[in-house]
Amino acid sequence: MAGPKLKPEELASKIKYNLPPNGWMDQPVEFREGTFNYSGNPKNVEYLQLPNPRKWQPTDPDWQLPENWKEIILEGLRDRLHRFRSLQIFMDICVRCGACADKCHFFIGSGDPKNMPVMRAELLRAVYRKDFTLAGKIFGKYAGARELTLDVVKEWFYYFYQCTQCRRCSVFCPYGIDTAEITLLVRELLSLIGVNIDWIVTPVANSFRTGNHLGIQPHGFKDSIDFAVDELESITGVKVEAPINKKGAEILFITPSADYFGSPHYYTLLGYLALFHEIGLDYTWSTYASEGGNFGSFLSHDMMKSLNAKMYAEARRLGVKWILGGECGHMWRVVHQYMNTLNGPADFLEEPVSPVTGTKFGNARSTKMVHICEFTADLIKNGKIKLDKSRNDNRRVTFHDSCNPARALGLIEEPRFIIRNACNNFFEMPENTIKEQTFCCGSGAGLGTDENLEMRMRGGLPRANAVKFVKEKHGVNFLGCICAIDKATLPPLMEYWVGGVDVGGVHELVGNALIMKGEKERTTDLRGDPLHIEGNRHV
């Protein structure tokens, strides 16, 4: 992938935290190439039965909105205020203290004051005040109220598609005001008048139809799993089973589709296959629920529900006992915080118990879905797998907490425990950039497109900068993570800002280190790289 037109130094020197002289309401939005996403493909908008399918682009002066677009939005807002206490509270109680202002990676990387989370929310709040509060109705602009116009809609589109729903701001806000919630609801409103982006609409349509966002059909799915099985055999000498759509299996395994179609995700897939074989897991893959990720959660609560429904439906159809979920960020937000509410109760499943260790996963007793890091950490703790750490000695590892596992689950120690047991060289990034304070990859929530590359590099700067720090200090050359979007978008980010750092999953490290019964002597890691490279050590 080509980088943005600007070189890193040029881009960095252009980040200025200056403020325009006049008030923010008088500063019109500018769609600059490289900083926004293209509109949803009308064919897929129509396939999903979403409103107002048409050909348009954000740079068009006329967005061809329905005649009564304003009514639709205000009515939609009223409806959501009644349905979401979060929205109602977040609209009313912000004191504009500014604690959240410099916590957003998009503000840090762009210097654009409207990327301060408080400003992002104010874009909606101003309209809310105008039409839903007494003060706003009487005092208008003096009460911070603003008329809803086409320019406001354009501004919404620009800035609410410049938020990755990472929730870092929410950690620092004294009231927990969650911009991700506001962003999702504004995207819902925009979608009501046919304003969507393609890297959400098209993956959603694919997921709806084929079960995964890449649009891979069942036979294609089987081909890639078969291929991975062969590849794993050539590296380890062990032939593993990978059952697909198998009724009566004990566990259904669901992971993001990029794991079996993308790189470097693929090496994590090899890690899963090796691990499941080694512990003799009775499990199955599914072609119908062949996507853990949920692009619907970037568009609307309804779409989130629609795509998520496949997980429980498939678990029921196959008659499994419980579900195991692979490495993914927003997928896990949906599974942890939404799935049981949206599509439960999962009373047809059993409380998850590890068939290998007998451990009960009490924390998943209602939703009945376990995170692979919880599962593997338990295996290691109970001594059920043997790991040869030295096989990862060509890696000096740091770990990027993905936003959602960190701030929605609190899944912080499990992956670290696994990493420490799978490799010898592990180094943490500075504390303000990890765990609950972790910085986003800058490309989540549907923003990971080529056309948006400059903004992605800007938004990813805080993360990249922290990696650069440990690279310089400890010679780190491997950035571990547990998210499919990370695996797709951190490599170009590293290439742009840091250089010489590979990105990969935690279960790739597990796969490298895993000693399998009957394996041949390994000469390469799962990537096919030689196991011990001299000179790739501390620099």
Added chain:
Amino acid sequence: MNAIFSLVAVIVIIAAAFLGASIPRLDFLFGVVFPYAAITVFLAGIIYRVIKWSASPVPFHIPTVAGQQKSLPWIKDSPLESPHNTWGVIGRMALEILFFRSLFRNTKMEMKSGPKLVYGSSKYLWLGAIAFHWSMLIIVLRHLRLFMQPIPSFVLGLDSLDGFFQVGLPGLYITDVLILIALSYLILRRLTVRRIRYFSLASDYFPLFLLFSIAGTGVLMRYFYRIDLVNVKELAVGLFSFHPAVPQGTGVLFYVHLFLVCTLLAYFPFSKLMHMPGIFLSPTRNLANNSRMKRHVNTWNHPVRVHTYEEYEDEFREKMREAGLPLDKE
């Protein structure tokens, strides 16, 4: 601009009170009618808004957690940052409400050349906020000695604690000094930090100016232009016991102070000051991180269009058969 607008508004309020209270016959208006009206608006307004908030359901279970979850028994969880039960939530909320836990986390980002990003600890806002809020709470509680006869002992205790240093006559209260310093800091911060000024509205300056003038007139009355406290107590006890009487000769300054307080009370339910009740209802803070342990029910969970397995198999049956994948319908 927004700041000037608010400043003017507060000056107008002070002037109105000054003029109004100078007219003897308006005593009753300023001493009785306005306080009752303000208290009514305050209470009714808050109740109305809280009921309105509560009328909207909490459809999803969306705590923002800031620490290790409770999962495997040998992994130490953080019960206050990622509480998994009600006790934990109570603890987390108490930390937020009493000590502004999240604000305490605050950092300040700086970009050095390179580019190199550094995040320094930044506790001034927290300190200013804590100093202001706690001082205000103590001052409000101290005021109870005016309303109650006999004076409750905890109020007397608070009084002597607050006057601990025993400087000057009448004794200086620490909170009086703190609140003025804290409010000055908050005002100056809003005016001088350009980024904060950029998004500050008139409704952000207004309460600060209002609070400052309330504290200011209070301090003037106590330390500089002494007023007759016996009169004030008579009025306050009268109001409190619903037998209002307006004593003569209390002084205009007192009515200005009182009118400013009435304005604050009446303004409260329509403003961002509603963060006081609001913080208790914030779903990212007041829910336990037990999302997978207990099912959360959404009262409006409506059905959506789904793509069923049957539809899926119908579309891909041939390809699945060729690939040797099992089928439900042959």
